[in-house]
Amino acid sequence: MKEIVLSGIRATGQLHLGNYYGALNKFVRMQDDYNCYFFIADLHALTTHPDPTILHANVKSILSEYLAAGIDPDKATIFVQSDVPEIPEMYLLMNMHVGIGELMRTASFKDKARKQLGIKTDNDNDDIEREIIGNNSNKRVNAGLLTYPTLMAVDILIHHATKVPVGKDQEQHLELTRRFARRFNSVYGVEYFQEPENFNFGGEAIKVPGLDGSGKMGKSEGNCIYLLDDEKTLRKKVMRAVTDEGPKVPNQPMAEPVANLFTLLKIVSAPDVVDHFTEAYNNCSIRYGDLKKQLAEDILKVTTPIRERIIGIRNDDAYLSQVVKQGAEKARESASKTLREVREIMGIKRFF
Numbered sequence: 001m002k003e004i005v006l007s008g009i010r011a012t013g014q015l016h017l018g019n020y021y022g023a024l025n026k027f028v029r030m031q032d033d034y035n036c037y038f039f040i041a042d043l044h045a046l047t048t049h050p051d052p053t054i055l056h057a058n059v060k061s062i063l064s065e066y067l068a069a070g071i072d073p074d075k076a077t078i079f080v081q082s083d084v085p086e087i088p089e090m091y092l093l094m095n096m097h098v099g100i101g102e103l104m105r106t107a108s109f110k111d112k113a114r115k116q117l118g119i120k121t122d123n124d125n126d127d128i129e130r131e132i133i134g135n136n137s138n139k140r141v142n143a144g145l146l147t148y149p150t151l152m153a154v155d156i157l158i159h160h161a162t163k164v165p166v167g168k169d170q171e172q173h174l175e176l177t178r179r180f181a182r183r184f185n186s187v188y189g190v191e192y193f194q195e196p197e198n199f200n201f202g203g204e205a206i207k208v209p210g211l212d213g214s215g216k217m218g219k220s221e222g223n224c225i226y227l228l229d230d231e232k233t234l235r236k237k238v239m240r241a242v243t244d245e246g247p248k249v250p251n252q253p254m255a256e257p258v259a260n261l262f263t264l265l266k267i268v269s270a271p272d273v274v275d276h277f278t279e280a281y282n283n284c285s286i287r288y289g290d291l292k293k294q295l296a297e298d299i300l301k302v303t304t305p306i307r308e309r310i311i312g313i314r315n316d317d318a319y320l321s322q323v324v325k326q327g328a329e330k331a332r333e334s335a336s337k338t339l340r341e342v343r344e345i346m347g348i349k350r351f352f
């Protein structure tokens with residue numbers, strides 16, 4: 001039997017190169033060898049209050065991007081999270097075994113809670129717990145944000161997935177998933193859930209940097225190159241990437257913005273291209289403009305065909321509906337079996 005794979009992307013906007021290299025590209029490469037479930041996390045998107053008039057459009061655009069990138073609905077199960085009502089029910093059951101303390105210590109929660117409260121620092125020492133409990137203003141941190149990792153754990157465990165292709169930023173959530181799985185097994189004295197792990201074809205988890213000098217590429221960072229960016233926009237974004245005034249002595253350590261450009265080059269370009277620019281940096285002959293031109297070229301080679309396919313399918317409502325209808329049926333089949341067993345294990349039995 002094929003090993004089970006599950007992963008998803010929040011419906012919060014168009015997909016960028018971080019989503020592509022951290023997740024989507026791996027989805028496509030895994031679909032032949034594994035029993036794959038790939039979904040669109042619209043319930044997770046609600047934790048940051050998207051405008052109701054655009055949520056559905058976001059779901060549709062991610063669905064088109066999945067298909068355009070090469071996920072084949074006849075090989076992998078593609079579904080929308082909210083089409084599977086077994087997920088929220090199991091989320092309620094799983095929450096009974098999750099501590100609010102461990103949720104409050106999650107880095108992504110602290111980060112988003114600070115944003116919801118309007119706290120500017122990301123200093124790990126600020127007492128976010130006290131801020132949350134003591135805050136009387138109309139700014140509140142929603143409970144869905146706190147229990148985000150429970151929902152994510154349920155997404156994975158409800159299909160008994162053991163491999164979860166995600167980027168580096170999701171590793172803490174995966175660690176919590178493993179912890180909840182172990183806890184469930186030990187509370188009920190069963191060997192029911194297996195512990196899932198990140199999957200990266202044997203390599204390290206990926207973090208695609210932004211081109212604005214520091215940190216990762218992210219929708220809320222405003223530093224993204226989108227799969228849907230047209231050629232002109234994309235070239236402009238790459239040419240504007242932050243650098244420095246260039247190396248002054250041979251083998252000078254790279255400043256973060258330059259190191260980020262090389263990280264992206266390593267992800268996107270062929271090894272000989274990387275070697276060429278690394279050598280040029282090390283012997284101080286590098287011209288960042290050349291590096292950027294090459295980088296833009298290599299990104300376009302990947303994104304242009306995907307972009308054309310996105311444009312080709314994103315308005316084909318009949319096809320998109322059919323894909324997720326078929327996906328929801330398959331996902332519900334597997335999810336309802338798990339939910340039935342979890343209810344049994346927890347002592348909830350039907351009278352009728």
Ligand code: TYM
Pocket residue numbers: 006007008009010011017018019020021022023041044151152155156164165166167168169170173206207208209216217218
């Ligand atoms: P989300 O929607 O933030 O991101 C989707 C995927 O893209 C990856 N990613 C990156 N990888 C490398 N570099 C980057 N700069 C970068 N930015 C984003 C993320 O690691 C992720 O793999 N909680 C998840 C969605 C989710 C999920 C799940 C994932 C909900 N339930 C169950 C796997 C399994 C999230 O917010 O991803």
